[in-house]
Amino acid sequence: MARHLKPLFQRWSSRVFSVELDGAPLYFGIREKLRGATVLPAVFSRLQKEDRCYSLLVCSRDRIRGDRFHWELRDKLLKDLPPGSDVATMSSFLPDEKGSLVKGYFFKSRAENSPLIEGILSDLEHTDPVLVCSYSQSEDGQQWTQSLWSHAEKKQMKFYVVPSEAPKHHPSALNxxxxxxxxxxxxxxxxxxxxxxxxxxxxxxxxxxxxxxxxxxxxxxxxxxxxxxxxxxxxxxxxxxxxxxxxxxxxxxxxxxxxxxxxxxxxxxxxxxxxxxxxxxxxxxxxxxxxxxxxxxxxxxxxxxxxxxxxxxxxxxxxxxxxxxxxxxxxxxxxxxxxxxxxxxxxxxxxxxxxxxxxxxxxxxxxxxxxxxxxxxxxxxxxxxxxxxxxxxxxxxxxxxxxxxxxxxxxxxxxxx
Ligand SMILES: Nc1ncnc2c1ncn2[C@@H]1O[C@H](COP(=O)(O)OP(=O)(O)O)[C@@H](O)[C@H]1O
Ligand SMILES: Nc1ccn([C@@H]2O[C@H](COP(=O)(O)OP(=O)(O)O)[C@@H](O)[C@H]2O)c(=O)n1
Known part of the structure; x- marks a missing residue:
């Protein structure tokens, strides 16, 4: 794993993920195991059977270059991704931990677009300080899992997405x-x-x-x-x-x-x-x-x-x-x-x-x-x-x-x- 990504994985499953939909953040967490039935977080419950999702987290150590890359990445995604990808701003943070916010984007895709998406992600992953996760759903559509997307290595650990409590204030306040x-x-x-x-x-x-x-x-x-x-x-x-x-x-x-x-x-x-x-x-x-x-x-x-x-x-x-x-x-x-x-x-x-x-x-x-x-x-x-x-x-x-x-x-x- 690239060195710049390591800090992100410390307490990976304690992280909360936030996706901005309709002008306000929606939150979810990840768990290794599920204890009993859990509700699907709102980010996922509105998706359709054929959808897959991806998240990109920008994890440059240099905050200025990182923020600039994050800023430019939006235009790049809007230009390169197929119509209907619904690119949304996302972030990941450790609750109440100042400076823990990492910014990124979340988008969806249909199976038929996979080759195109994989090409875009693999280029990004090779050239930029970005961590890519992919999300897929169980056969019955009742569960979604998050795993690290890596072009190099296809066997990645899966985490179940679960609802997460909204923090008292917007996560951006942390940074x-x-x-x-x-x-x-x-x-x-x-x-x-x-x-x-x-x-x-x-x-x-x-x-x-x-x-x-x-x-x-x-x-x-x-x-x-x-x-x-x-x-x-x-x-x-x-x-x-x-x-x-x-x-x-x-x-x-x-x-x-x-x-x-x-x-x-x-x-x-x-x-x-x-x-x-x-x-x-x-x-x-x-x-x-x-x-x-x-x-x-x-x-x-x-x-x-x-x-x-x-x-x-x-x-x-x-x-x-x-x-x-x-x-x-x-x-x-x-x-x-x-x-x-x-x-x-x-x-x-x-x-x-x-x-x-x-x-x-x-x-x-x-x-x-x-x-x-x-x-x-x-x-x-x-x-x-x-x-x-x-x-x-x-x-x-x-x-x-x-x-x-x-x-x-x-x-x-x-x-x-
Ligand atoms: N008290 C007021 N009542 C009605 N119109 C006003 C008043 N103060 C300013 N305006 C008009 O409102 C517009 C905006 O005012 P302006 O002084 O340029 O605001 P700002 O500098 O805060 O952007 C201008 O066309 C101005 O002539
Ligand atoms: N001292 C200042 C003045 C403006 N601004 C920024 O500039 C924008 C508004 O400036 P403006 O010149 O368009 O506003 P008006 O003075 O025309 O009302 C805001 O969006 C602020 O983000 C600032 O950050 N600090």
């Missing part, structure tokens, strides 16, 4: 720290430095980095961050606040990164999130300079980076988010804290109306926000759970002028302006 959310400039830079050879643009991004900024230094003038989903009115409000308060208006990611933003938006979460994290530190340096002269208004900051990252890493309802008070919501200790964060909220119908009036939507993530109510709920809830600077939610549905007046009152009360 979030420094993969989806970064808690120091060093951690984020480390990722960007390591992908310098695959993404040459990272050199230019790293050149924009600030010299050390003392996060504990108290700004002379108040620093107010405006947060909220797309089209809640951040641009409108931040520009009015700048004019009303004679403030400096900044944004994160900062203007100096705009050339490279689209490039990093195409990368897997670990690289994309590291880019946005670094953007916050560059904006923090600008805040430090400007807040010595005037109040500073910031359009999006760390709340956006963390809330979107957490809400994208998990799927399903808000209850799948890491629990309230979890360390994933903590503000990075080396990042400047604003005096006040204002979170704009808007009912979904009005937000959609404003989006339509404004024209085209930008990122895939923002399109997803429009279609997926659960995603919107998760982003807003993650925003609320972030622990750090004072954060006050403001209903953004009144007219632009009323919202401005209300936020000005808040700033005067909380920041003594």
């Amino acid at each position: 979030m720290i420094n993969s989806d959310v970064f808690y120091s400039l060093d951690e984020a830079c480390d990722v960007l430095k390591k992908c310098g050879d695959i993404i040459p643009e990272t050199q230019s991004v790293l050149r924009m980095l600030p010299s050390r900024v003392d996060a504990r230094r108290k700004p002379d003038f108040p620093v107010i961050v405006i947060e909220g989903l797309d089209a809640t009115g951040k641009t409108t409000l931040t520009e009015s606040l700048r004019d009303s308060l004679g403030a400096t208006l900044l944004r994160s990611p900062p203007q100096c990164l705009s050339t490279w933003r689209a490039r990093f938006d195409r990368e897997p979460p670990i690289i994309r999130r590291a880019f946005y994290a670094v953007g916050n530190y560059i904006t923090a340096e600008q805040i430090c300079q400007e807040s010595a002269k005037s109040p500073v208004i910031v359009d999006r900051f760390w709340h956006s980076t963390a809330a979107y990252a957490i809400a994208t890493a998990v799927t399903g309802p808000v209850s799948n988010l890491p629990h309230d008070g979890s360390e994933v919501y903590c503000w990075p200790s080396d990042l400047l804290q604003p005096s006040l964060v204002v979170l704009l909220t808007l009912d979904p119908e009005e937000r959609t109306r404003r989006l339509r009036n404004r024209g085209l939507m930008k990122t895939d993530e923002e399109q997803e926000l429009d279609h997926n109510k659960l995603f919107r709920d998760r982003v807003e809830e993650a925003y609320r759970r972030i622990i750090g600077p004072l954060c006050i939610t403001v209903d953004a549905s009144p007219s632009a002028d009323l919202v401005l007046q209300q936020v000005l009152l808040l700033i005067r009360a909380k920041c003594h302006l």
